[in-house]
Amino acid sequence: MARKKTAKRQVSKRDGLSIIKKLEKDFLTAPAKLTASFNKAIKALKKQKSKLEGALNRISGQVKKGEKRLGQALQSTTSKGKKLAKTEKKALAKTTKNRAQLTKQLQQLTKSIEETANKQEKILALRKQLSQFEKEWRPTQSKSTANIKAKAKKSAIDAPKTRSNIQPTAANEILLEEIIEEETSESAT
Secondary structure (H helix, E strand, O other), X not given: OOOOOOOOOOOOOOOHHHHHHHHHHHHHHHHHHHHHHHHHHHHHHHXXXXXXXXXXXXHHHHHHXXXXXXXXXXXXXXXXXXXXXXXHHHHHHHHHHHHHXXXXXXXXXXXXXXXXXXXXXXXXXXXXXXXXXXXXXXXXXXXXXXXXXXXXXXXXXHOOOOHHHXXXXXXXXXXXXXXXHHHHHHHHO
């Protein structure tokens, strides 16, 4: 039987520039993603806080009822009343302890919400600064790179074609750096 030929996969070359562009895009979109995640976290924490407040209100009601029942049991002089007072004291101690734990959790949750909100504000400020920087930097960047490429192309045409011009050498790198410095000094004046 004849075998089916499998098509060869084309290996896509990713040049360094496309990787840099992707990283730059990720860097610029990161604050937006972080802001969205902080929004979700804050909503979840607020939901948790409301549940804790409800539980705390219920337990506070139980403590008040327990205190009332304990007062009634202490007024009783019978042995049954004394036993009831003893059990009410235990129940009241337990619910008071639970209320203290819930209050502590509520305080920690409130602190966590405040910290998350502060982090979100910092990320929002960073996002604004990045967008402002991008607006200021973008026009000058495109002009300078176009001029550098034109000068590099012109110097490559003017130079005699020798083996040293074809292969990258330290001298070519220095020449490129000089062109970049000239361009930046011209744009600064």
